Amino acid sequence: MASKKEKMEVKLNADEIKIHLKHLINNNRHIQAQGKVPIGLNIEGEAGLGKTSIVIQLANEMDQLQTEEEIKNNVPKKKMQCVKRNLAEIEELGDLVGFPLRQFQMCKGEGEAKECLWIDEHAVNEYTKQGYSFTGKKQMSYAPPEWVSESSGGILFLDDFSRADSRMIQAAMEIINRQQYISWKLPKDWHIIMSSNPDNGHYMVNSQDMAHQSRYSTIIMKWDVECWARQAEKEQIDGRCINFLLQSPEIMKDENLKEGINPRSITNFFNSISSFDDFEKHLPMIQQIGESSVGHDVTTLFTTFINNRLDKIISPKDILSKDWKFVKGELEAICGTNTNGTYRPDIASIITTRIINWGLYYAEKNPVDQKMIDRIIAITTDKDLLAVDLKFIIIKEFLNKNKKKFQKLMLNEGIIKMSAK
DSSP: OOOHHHHHOOEEOHHHHHHHHHHHHHHHHHHHTTTOOOOEEEEEOOTTSOHHHHHHHHHHHSBOOOOHHHHHTTOOOOBOEEEEEETTTOOOTHHHHOOEEEEEEEEESSGGGOEEEEEEGGGHHHHHHTTOEEEEEEEEEEOOOTTOOSSSOEEEEEETGGGSOHHHHHHHHHHHHHSEETTEEOOTTEEEEEEEOOSSSSSOOOOOOHHHHTTEEEEEEOOOHHHHHHHHHHTTOOHHHHHHHHHOGGGGOOTTSSSSOOHHHHHHHHHHHTTOSOGGGGHHHHHHHHHHHTOHHHHHHHHHHHHTTGGGOOOHHHHTTSOHHHHHHHHHHHHOOTTTTOOOHHHHHHHHHHHHHHHHHHHHHSOOOHHHHHHHHHHHHOTTTSOHHHHHHHHHHHHHHHHHHHGGGGGSHHHHHHHHO
16 A cells, blocks of 8 residues: 555656646746745755756746736836755855844834834944934844845745755745745745755755645656657757667666666766767777766666667758768668568657757757758658658657747648648
8 A cells, every 4th residue: 555655746757847837836926916925846856857957947938927017018028037046055044044134223203204114234324314313122134145136036946955954944944934034025926946855865865844844845756768858959968878868768767776877877977978989989988987977787788789889870960951862771771661671660769759859959049941841751751761650750749849940841741641640
């Protein structure tokens, strides 16, 4: 029978977490308009999954709320800010919550015209010149930390929340609970997101009791090869290494790290060998680097991948740009064909994923010309190269993810027939 904790866990991949976070922010805006405190969210997961990247990407994708006056005056929308504070690295509490200062009550005027204010000690002389005088009352307050922005629309990202010391966690909980700390408040439309590592014995973390956990919601981030491959394309990780992990995703599956590889370790391994133009010529060094970073089993798999010449798979950039006769020959050599019985569906699937991810990433930053459109049509209408389901996936993903730039695909009769099936 599943434990109570297991029943409460929600495990999402990177794409699903981003959707979840967007809902959280929109829902927080709804309840904040009702005078309620926004809900904080903790993303828990193994190191290197990309928790931080997701939050930064989210801020870049979402707009700040606009006032009625800004909408009326057609003021351009602004992207949300993202203030990141790594709680495990902050040593001074003041860097998170601000620094204490004394305030004095000072008043000016008499009767109904009397005005009283709490004045920071460094501003006392200025208010004295304006005719204010001390009442004898004083209090301790906190100056807002420098990261608190006065403008609306932002994410306060508390990274490595579970690795912080108890003082930092207690102070952070005050901000999470009330969106304020003693004498200062977060501006409107600010949302608090945390990241943490699991308390599974593999990390030096501080366990959170139920009192803490009940004050925010927690989702568990899981590794997903499709999500990783898309992000790897954007981060320009060596394409040969992307192909390897698409072929052998099982090396990452163990969520408790008893056997699986940490995502950050595999990325570091890939980056450490990316300068080698020909992996086969540098196998001894690759084996040394692999043994010291991802271990013997993964290194053996990787060298087998090289020995089978799978690191020589034609790149998606070349597939979409080089001479078609050359490209078709390369694809037939590595995948086989549908008509002669030598077809390799595993390699064809890898190539399909790479074409989609690289093409969409390219289209984000560049115009898609007719030459690229024609090449996609050639790949997806050739009867020998790819299985029908893979052709359909290519067309569907390009049109679903960036219809504006790939809509010319639907001018081709063969594409139209395939899409209609």
